[in-house]
Amino acid sequence: MNKIEQLLCQIEKPGRYIGKExxxxxxxxxxxxxxxxxxxxxxxxxxxxxxxxxxxxxxVNRLPWAACERVYLPWPDLAERLxxxxxxxxxxxxxxxxxEADFLGITLQYELTYPGVLELIxxxxxxxxxxxxxxxxxxxxxxxxxxxxxxxxxxxxxxxLVGEGEEALVEFCELVRQRNQEGxxxxxxxxxxxxxxxxxxxxxxxxxxxxxxxxxxxxxSENAPAEVSRRVVADLDKAVYPTSPLVxxxxxxxxxxxxxVMRGCTRGCRFCQAGAAYRxxxxxxxxxxxxxxxxxxxNTGAEExxxxxxxxxxxxxxxxxxxxxxEVCEPLQVNVSLPSLxxxxxxxxxxxxxxxVRKGGxxxxxxxxxQRLRDVINKQVTEESLLEATRAAFEAGWNTIKLYFMxxxxxxxxxxxxxxxxxxxKVHSQGRELRGGRAQVNVSVATFVPKPHTPYQWLGQxxxxxxxxxxxxxxxxxxxxxxxxxxxxxxxxxxIEALLARGDRRLADVVLAxxxxxxxxxxxxxxxxxxxxxxxxxxxxxxxEQYASNPRKLxxxxxxxxxxxxxxxxxxxxxxxxxxxxxxxxxxxFGPCSKCGVCDSRLKNRLCRSS
Amino acid sequence: xxxxxxxxxxxxxxxFIGHLDLHRALGRTFRRAxxxxxxxxxxxPQPQLxxxxxxxxxxxxxxELLHARFEQVVAPLEVMKALAKASxxxxxxxxxxxxxxxxxxxxxxxxxxxxVFCAASPPExxxxxxxxxxxxxxxxxxARDHKGKRVSLTLADYLVAFEAVGCGEAGYNVxxxxxxxxxxxxxxxxxxxxxxQLVPDAQLLELERIRLIASNGRNxx
Numbered sequence: 001m002n003k004i005e006q007l008l009c010q011i012e013k014p015g016r017y018i019g020k021e022x023x024x025x026x027x028x029x030x031x032x033x034x035x036x037x038x039x040x041x042x043x044x045x046x047x048x049x050x051x052x053x054x055x056x057x058x059x060v061n062r063l064p065w066a067a068c069e070r071v072y073l074p075w076p077d078l079a080e081r082l083x084x085x086x087x088x089x090x091x092x093x094x095x096x097x098x099x100e101a102d103f104l105g106i107t108l109q110y111e112l113t114y115p116g117v118l119e120l121i122x123x124x125x126x127x128x129x130x131x132x133x134x135x136x137x138x139x140x141x142x143x144x145x146x147x148x149x150x151x152x153x154x155x156x157x158x159x160x161l162v163g164e165g166e167e168a169l170v171e172f173c174e175l176v177r178q179r180n181q182e183g184x185x186x187x188x189x190x191x192x193x194x195x196x197x198x199x200x201x202x203x204x205x206x207x208x209x210x211x212x213x214x215x216x217x218x219x220x221s222e223n224a225p226a227e228v229s230r231r232v233v234a235d236l237d238k239a240v241y242p243t244s245p246l247v248x249x250x251x252x253x254x255x256x257x258x259x260x261v262m263r264g265c266t267r268g269c270r271f272c273q274a275g276a277a278y279r280x281x282x283x284x285x286x287x288x289x290x291x292x293x294x295x296x297x298x299n300t301g302a303e304e305x306x307x308x309x310x311x312x313x314x315x316x317x318x319x320x321x322x323x324x325x326x327e328v329c330e331p332l333q334v335n336v337s338l339p340s341l342x343x344x345x346x347x348x349x350x351x352x353x354x355x356x357v358r359k360g361g362x363x364x365x366x367x368x369x370x371q372r373l374r375d376v377i378n379k380q381v382t383e384e385s386l387l388e389a390t391r392a393a394f395e396a397g398w399n400t401i402k403l404y405f406m407x408x409x410x411x412x413x414x415x416x417x418x419x420x421x422x423x424x425x426k427v428h429s430q431g432r433e434l435r436g437g438r439a440q441v442n443v444s445v446a447t448f449v450p451k452p453h454t455p456y457q458w459l460g461q462x463x464x465x466x467x468x469x470x471x472x473x474x475x476x477x478x479x480x481x482x483x484x485x486x487x488x489x490x491x492x493x494x495x496i497e498a499l500l501a502r503g504d505r506r507l508a509d510v511v512l513a514x515x516x517x518x519x520x521x522x523x524x525x526x527x528x529x530x531x532x533x534x535x536x537x538x539x540x541x542x543x544x545e546q547y548a549s550n551p552r553k554l555x556x557x558x559x560x561x562x563x564x565x566x567x568x569x570x571x572x573x574x575x576x577x578x579x580x581x582x583x584x585x586x587x588x589x590f591g592p593c594s595k596c597g598v599c600d601s602r603l604k605n606r607l608c609r610s611s
Numbered sequence: 612x613x614x615x616x617x618x619x620x621x622x623x624x625x626x627f628i629g630h631l632d633l634h635r636a637l638g639r640t641f642r643r644a645x646x647x648x649x650x651x652x653x654x655x656p657q658p659q660l661x662x663x664x665x666x667x668x669x670x671x672x673x674x675e676l677l678h679a680r681f682e683q684v685v686a687p688l689e690v691m692k693a694l695a696k697a698s699x700x701x702x703x704x705x706x707x708x709x710x711x712x713x714x715x716x717x718x719x720x721x722x723x724x725x726x727v728f729c730a731a732s733p734p735e736x737x738x739x740x741x742x743x744x745x746x747x748x749x750x751x752x753x754a755r756d757h758k759g760k761r762v763s764l765t766l767a768d769y770l771v772a773f774e775a776v777g778c779g780e781a782g783y784n785v786x787x788x789x790x791x792x793x794x795x796x797x798x799x800x801x802x803x804x805x806x807x808q809l810v811p812d813a814q815l816l817e818l819e820r821i822r823l824i825a826s827n828g829r830n831x832x
Binding site: 015247250300 | 628631633656816
C-alpha cells in the first residue's frame, strides 16, 4: 500500500481522488509528447459537472501524441494531510504528481474560486508566481468565463485563454510538443503562444494602475498583440464533442448525460456576461444532436439527458429536435430535461412533453419585479407572459415554481423590489387555485454584480448597507406571503464577487493574502470569511468600495480593455444609454442586426432553420 | 420477470467507492449493456438490483453477489458478454445463474474477511491467536452509536473464526469469519479494535471480503 492509499483510508469520501471512472482515459507513457492536467478549483462533485472540462479532455485525448488528465481541489481534510506528509497533489488518471505534467490548465468558472486556484497550484508543488517557475515547471494556464478579466490572477498564470478552448488548447499542445522536441525556452513558447488567437500572456502586458484605480497606458512587450480577441468556434457541428464522457462512481452535481444543443445567446439581457461572451449563436443541427444523443446514452447508461445551452428552447428546430430525441430516449426509459427555460407558455408545453415521469420544480427567471426594470435590463418578458407560463406549469402538474430575480439592478427603486413580492404573490395565488395546498413558490434573489464586457461594466455595485436595506425590504414584503419562500444571497459574497470581477492586477496581492489566511472554498457559505478579505484588503492598502461600488467613466481605460469579447465598446456604451432610457434592443436572430461587432466573414449566427 | 444471481468483483482499484455509489454504477452498467432490467414502480423508479451485503469503503471483494431482475427472459451467457463490454474499470462479472424467488440472499449468515495490518513489532501469529482468543473469552466488546443510543457488541458473539496467519507481502495477515444473522453486523473496524487492544500501533492496510457464506450447507449462494 503506497502513501496515497494510506492517506485515502483516513479521509472523507476517498472516492473523489481515485479516478477509475467509466470512459476515463489513461494513456501509457510511451509516445506521449505533451501531457497536461485539467483542473477545477472546487470539489470533485462540482467539477465533474463542468462541460467545458469534458470537452477539452476529449479534444486533447483524441490526439494520439497527447494525454490529458484531471485534478480537483482536495477537500480540507486531504489538503491538510498532503501538506503534513509533503505529498504533492496527483492527477486522477495516472496518480502521478501534477507537477510532472507539461501544463496545468485551470478553469475559472466564478470569482470566488480564485483562492482555490492558488491552493491547487501550491498543493501541486508548483511555484505560485509565473515569474518564479523554472524552465521545467508545468505551464499554468487558465480559461473559462472569468478569463474575460483574469487580472486579479494575472501573476499566477503563464497564459490565459480568452474564449472557447476546443481548438485553442490543441494548438497549445502542439506548441508544447514542439518545445519538448526542439527544446526551446519557456519564454519562447509564451512568445509563440501570444501570437495565437485568444491567448493572453499576462507578463507581456505591463498595466500601470494609479492609487485612484485609474488604468494607465499599457506597455506591450514581446510583440504580443495590443488586444487579445476572444476565441470562437465557428461551426459547432464540426467541433469535437464528448459522446463518451466520464461516468462517475460518486454522485455528482447534475449527474446526467449532457447534450450541448447550441452556444451563444443574442437576446441581449444587459446584465448578462454570457450573453456577450458567447456570441454569435451557433446551433448544432438536429441530425448531429440526435446522433450525439444516441452515442451518449449508449456510452454512459445515463437515466437522464439534459439539453444545455444559455437558452435551449431558442433552438430554431426545437420541436423537431424534441420529437426526435423522445424517439431515441423513450424506449430506453431516459428522461429528457431542459434546465433553462424562457418565460413563456410554449416552453412550458415543451417541458411538459419531456417530463414524463416526475415534475420537480419549474424554474423561470423574470430577473426584475416590474416591467419598467425588465425593460431597463432588456429582459423582454412581460408580466402577462410570465403568468401565462406559470399557469400553464401549474395546469400541467407542477407544484413548485422557482423564480429567479436580482437585487441592485441599475435604476432599481423600492417599487421594483416590492414588485418581486407582488409577482410572487400572483403566481402563488394561481398555484392555490390550480394545485391547492401543494402549490409552492420559491423566490431566489441574487445581488447584481456588474460584469466586464457587459453594458453595465462601467457601473458600480450598490454598497453593502444598501444591499442589506433592500434585502430587509424584501424580507418584510415576503413576511406576509404564506406558501412563498424567499432565499437571499449573502451580501458579503456578492461584494467579493464584484471586487474580483471588476478588479485589476493589484488584487493579486489580496487573493494571495486571503489564501495565506486559509481561504479555499470561498464559494461555500460555510467556508467563506468576509473578515479574511477585509484584513487582506487592509494589508494591501486597497479598498473594497473602489473596486466593487465606484462607477467608471465611459472614456477611461478599463483593467480588462486589452481583452476583447468581440462585442465593441461602442455597442456596450450604446446599450448602457438605451438601458437608462428603458429602450429595448431586439434579438438579432429575429430582428435587424444590432451591430454588436461580433459577426464577420467567418463568424455569424448559425441557425438550424432560418425562419 | 426473470432473476439472475451474478457473482462480481469490486476490485482493489475501486475499494474507496461506497455501497450506494457502487449500486448506482451497477445500474448504469446494466443500462449500457442494453439489458432489460426491471424497475420498481412509483414516483422514482429504481432498477431491481440487490447487492447481497454492502462492503465498507476501503474494502474490496472478489466474490460479491448481486440479484438482478429482468423484464424479459435473458440468457446468462449473453448477460455476461454484454456486461463484460459495459463494465467500468474495477468492476467485473464472474458468473451468472438463474434464480427463482425474490430474496436469494436470505440464507447468507456469515462473511469471511482478510485484513492486513502493519505494526512496528507484531507478535508471532500463534501468540496473537492465543491472546485474541483470551480477549474474546473475557468478553471483549466494542461500543457503537446507533440512532443516538450507545450499544455494546461482544465480539465473541459474532466471530466464528479468527486466525492470524503471519506476514505476507503487504503486512500482517488476519482472516476472520463473522456472523450476519444477529441483530447487527460486526464492522471490520471493530475487529481492528480487538487487534489494537493487543497490538496498539496496528494500522489497517488492506481489507478484502473473501466470500459470503450460507451455512445451510452451501458454501456460497
